[in-house]
Amino acid sequence: MSIDKDLFKLKPIAYTTMADQVENHLREYIIKRSIKPGDPIPKETEIAQALGVSRNVVREALSRLRMLGMIESRKKRGMILTQPDVMKGLELIIHPTILDENVRKQLFELRLVLEVGLGDLLFRRKTEEHLKKLDAIVEREHKATTQIERIRCEVDFHSTLYEMAGNETLKRFQDILMPVFEYVVEYESKLDHTSVGSVTHADLVKILYSNNAEAYPNAMRKHLMPHLDHL
Amino acid sequence: MSIDKDLFKLKPIAYTTMADQVENHLREYIIKRSIKPGDPIPKETEIAQALGVSRNVVREALSRLRMLGMIESRKKRGMILTQPDVMKGLELIIHPTILDENVRKQLFELRLVLEVGLGDLLFRRKTEEHLKKLDAIVEREHKATTQIERIRCEVDFHSTLYEMAGNETLKRFQDILMPVFEYVVEYESKLDHTSVGSVTHADLVKILYSNNAEAYPNAMRKHLMPHLDHL
DNA sequence: TAGTTCAATATGTAATACTTAATAGAAATT
DNA sequence: AATTTCTATTAAGTATTACATATTGAACTA
Missing domain, CATH: 1.20.120 (Four Helix Bundle (Hemerythrin (Met), subunit A))
Incomplete structure (x- = not known):
């Protein structure tokens, strides 16, 4: 019953989570729209709805960008792009x-x-x-x-x-x-x-x-x- | 009615979210216990309970470390520390x-x-x-x-x-x-x-x-x- | 012994509700 | 009219619950 092992050579399917994908989407969004520091980015709920994922997932992605200093968020005001410290x-x-x-x-x-x-x-x-x-x-x-x-x-x-x-x-x-x-x-x-x-x-x-x-x-x-x- | 402006000099209170704090806790945990690549780290629920925060918050912190390549997670197996790519x-x-x-x-x-x-x-x-x-x-x-x-x-x-x-x-x-x-x-x-x-x-x-x-x-x-x- | 089935487990995702801070606009005061 | 104060709203932060999914290991079957 041994199955052709070659089938599994590529096994480690680069598993990407929803959060990974949302992160990439956001990066693209920022780049393609050439959003500049100070400019606002959509609300969490808007992103979640637009991408068809839970707000939870969106927050994980945003949390990453925030850590890198790429975005800042204020309550109510929403989130804005910031000039990141490249060495952060x-x-x-x-x-x-x-x-x-x-x-x-x-x-x-x-x-x-x-x-x-x-x-x-x-x-x-x-x-x-x-x-x-x-x-x-x-x-x-x-x-x-x-x-x-x-x-x-x-x-x-x-x-x-x-x-x-x-x-x-x-x-x-x-x-x-x-x-x-x-x-x-x-x-x-x-x-x-x-x-x-x-x-x-x-x-x-x-x-x-x-x-x-x-x-x-x-x-x-x-x-x-x-x-x-x-x- | 102008109030002494000096009172506001330090105004921008460095606001840290729970996720920030958990992230720092995890970093300390890894360093102090001198955990090495390959070693497992506690489960999400354990961390959440230990720090008295919601699992949600813990996941945000973990998500950040995962992005940097510091940890990897597999279902059931839990999470392990990995040797990060310094330039990541x-x-x-x-x-x-x-x-x-x-x-x-x-x-x-x-x-x-x-x-x-x-x-x-x-x-x-x-x-x-x-x-x-x-x-x-x-x-x-x-x-x-x-x-x-x-x-x-x-x-x-x-x-x-x-x-x-x-x-x-x-x-x-x-x-x-x-x-x-x-x-x-x-x-x-x-x-x-x-x-x-x-x-x-x-x-x-x-x-x-x-x-x-x-x-x-x-x-x-x-x-x-x-x-x-x-x- | 080998292979299969199945339950347990930890992460991934979703949904909901509530808290908190900041803002804008209405109301009140001067 | 100009300014201050209240109030409602908004959007992020946090908590809770539930379920999906993949992996492990043990129990079970042939």
Whole structure:
């Protein structure tokens, strides 16, 4: 009685719930009608009736979009489309403890890639205040006595770079990724942070003071070399 | 009759719904109990009873986590935690038409940063096949007669670089971002793509064939210069 | 032992009712 | 007439109940 098994090869029928479908319908609706932030979208009951599903299902779909910051709802006023924070979705998922080792490693690589490539944004947007801030961090680092303090300087230094880049999305990206890297801290704590590689933080600042954008990428590469070698 | 306006400064009371609270509870629950992918989580009714809310509300919260790929549910079997795709959340939000101009620009900058910083991953993970693939693209590009074909080569070339980097998360990031850049295509179509800057695709391939990792970042910078200058 | 039937179970969906907050419009006050 | 206050309405938030559906595992049959 064994039935041809080939029939079942495709078995895992991508099962979509009503809520999934409603969600997709809403996305399409928003896109096709080119609804803009601030514009209202139909009432829950209207959607439910239009799609022939229970209000319950509609609410599940809306709840998802609301979580992503795509819509906001006020009682009576109904719901309006909002300009979502593009990095919101990332923030909702990324929590160090539920990420597997492999992904964390990939995110760390991503960070290295970003920092090496950051140069042009930095040179175009650096200000006196930023450079002074970096100076201060470098000095704090030199005076630091404890390892904890040194690591804090390390984090501050690199965070300041992202700030200097003047790209809100990029900064946000970094802020979200940051906690993931804490697992690296143990390893890092064994290194000398003022000069992770042969290029020190002070060296990097010096380059930033200059207008030599060409020098930046390879300087940062050398600074991060111990990490890069670890790939 | 004007009342002290300071009273209303904090007015926008961060209103959280029950679903929001349940969602947070679930996140905490998962983290604190360090539940791993594959492990089961409580039944809907159990959660509802434990938190003293209706099953409806619980389902909204679960629906959100399910969308992000954090949990999966099967009838009867209950729900299990899954290893989420970290980039899923990003994918759900990023749709070119609902992103405002400013954010799109920031994402484009992000792309430039990535490509300049990509070098070390490329040199560590390049294979003969990858290099051959790039060669083929360059050749196709030279032979191309239409602008459409040339743009396709441009996209293929840079996509292949991300592929070469051997970082699944990074590649996925790029794939998600890609559609956002289509708006740049119009502008790009006016440029000569074999040599966007003074450095051509062929030049980049030559560098990749060599083992001169130092040369890569500035070569890519020059290649992307027209875009960088546009910042 | 193998295969079938069947009950138990947990999610998915529907329907209904009620609560709550915000709004608009009517009514009342100045 | 202009402003404030009440009131009804509206739409989202929550709760409850009921039923559908698919999956599991145990009981049953051949």
